[in-house]
Amino acid sequence: MAEAIIKVKNELGSDAVILQTRRVRRGGFLGIGSKVYIEVTAMNDEHKNEPGSSQPHTVIANESSLQLKAELTDIKQTLKSVSEKLSSVHTLGKFPEPFEGIHMKLMELGLKFSEATSIVEKMSQNMTPLEAMDDEKISGALKMHFYGIVKTQRVAFTVPQKIVFVGPTGVGKTTTLAKIAAMLRIKEKLPLTILTLDTYRIAAAQQLKTYADIMHMPFKVVYTPQEAEEVSSNTKESLILVDTAGRSQKDEMKIGEISAYVRAIKPEVVFLTIDATKKRSDVEDVISRFASIAPTHIILTKIDETSSILGIMTSLGASKIPLSFVTNGQNVPEDIMYADELDISTLIVKEVLAK
Ligand SMILES: Nc1nc2c(ncn2[C@@H]2O[C@H](COP(=O)(O)OP(=O)(O)OP(=O)(O)O)[C@@H](O)[C@H]2O)c(=O)[nH]1
Ligand SMILES: [Mg+2]
Incomplete structure (x- = not known):
């Protein structure tokens, strides 16, 4: 059709008026091998009243070439929009x-x-x-x-107080609990009790019991939220650190289960433990899935194993939950430090300016 209109314009000028269009078959024998054409009947509007010019004019265009043209126009259009998009990205x-x-x-x-x-x-x-x-x-x-990309806040440790550690599997909850227990015991000289809800994996409870034994601290395993409530409300003379089993953050029901224990214990502090080696989107996912447990502080673990903390710090900052500790190794108790806004910004600037 486009080719036919160009032909009409060439032959009758741009004021031509189209009277009729139709498809016609031409050539071939008994309809075999014939081709489809478009037939356009038009006349020049300007000269329609002049004698001899009232005859409508018919032009014919081959449909297969028209199709090719239409496809070419399509391709040109696509190329144009791609190049526009590219140039806008470039300018931005x-x-x-x-x-x-x-x-x-x-x-x-x-x-x-x-x-x-x-x-x-x-x-x-x-x-x-x-x-x-x-x-x-x-x-x-x-x-x-x-500076201040993420808010930091130290916990004021005191007695009595209940502190629960939550977070996905393998992020370092138990190790970090042991580091904090040692720090509170050695530096602050606070009386501590260690509880674990880690009931279905004996090995995990054993790991914590070993730490508790070395540090001469009472250690208990609790099996139900009621038991957790009894133990925590009857332990007035010490600071209770509660470890939880690492359960997949994808498993809503089990988060609900931890949440039942947390409601029973009524802790003053809930540490959400986050692994710095994880993708930023995974970290955001963890924060939103654990939101029902209402974490009061974040602990960022394994910063010794990541090449950049910028993305994660940006996500932690957006969560508005203050960052309390950062851990940087497997050694108990030394590989832990208080999160500090100046240290964090210095580290990020180093990452940004590194060649
Ligand atoms: N590099 C490094 N490794 C760490 C750090 N913190 C913990 N880990 C290691 O991470 C692994 C898992 O630590 P756990 O403390 O058992 O983790 P968890 O969250 O208690 O794990 P589950 O109870 O199984 O959910 C251990 O091998 C720890 O030594 C850290 O800051 N840096
Ligand atoms: Mg553990």
Whole structure:
């Protein structure tokens, strides 16, 4: 049809009026081997009243070539939209150096395009071109930005107090509990009791009992929420640290089960233990699935095993649950430290500026 209209325009001018279009078969023998054409009947509107010009004019275009043309038009259209999209991405990511490099690095370290863009936009607006060439100034601006990316808060340990450790399987709950128990025992000299709800895996209870024995602390395994409630309400003279079994965060019902124990114990502190080696999306998933247990603080484990903490810190910051401890190794009790906003921002700036 497009080809036919071009023919009409060429032959009758752009004011031509189309009177009729139809498909016709031509050629072949008894209909075999014939081709389909489009027949357009048109006349020139401008000269329609002139003598001799009132005859409508018919043009014919081959349908297979029309189809090819239509496909070509389609391909051109697609190419145009792809190239528009590419150029918009290019323009959006266009910052003067060194900001463009920082923008790319932030995304490499796990930030989303929009998160990286907003950081770099703020930085580039607040710096003169001369300042932007000064590495110290860039590092200072980054540090300023990442300071407070996640809120940190120390727990005020006291007696009596109940503290429960929750989190997915294998993140380091038991190890971290042992590290904190040793720290409270040795440095703060607080009387402690260790409880575990880890009833269905004897090996896991044994792991904690060994730590408790070494540190000369009372150790109990509880089997029901009622028992957990009795033990915790009758233990007024010590700080109770409660370990829970690591259950898959995908398993809603078991989170409900831990939640029943937590409601029975009524702890002042619920530590959600998060593994720093996990993907950011997995961490966000853990935070949302454990939300029903209402964690009061986060402990980030295994930062010694990850190459970047930026993405995870951004997600922890968004959760609004304060970060309390960071652990950086398997050694009990030494591989644990209080989370500190300045340390975190220094570490992130190092990651961003690393070549
Ligand atoms: N590299 C490193 N390993 C750690 C850290 N914390 C714990 N681990 C190791 O992680 C593994 C699992 O630790 P656990 O304390 O048993 O973890 P959990 O959360 O109690 O596990 P479940 O009770 O099975 O859910 C052990 O091999 C620990 O030594 C850490 O900060 N860094
Ligand atoms: Mg454990």
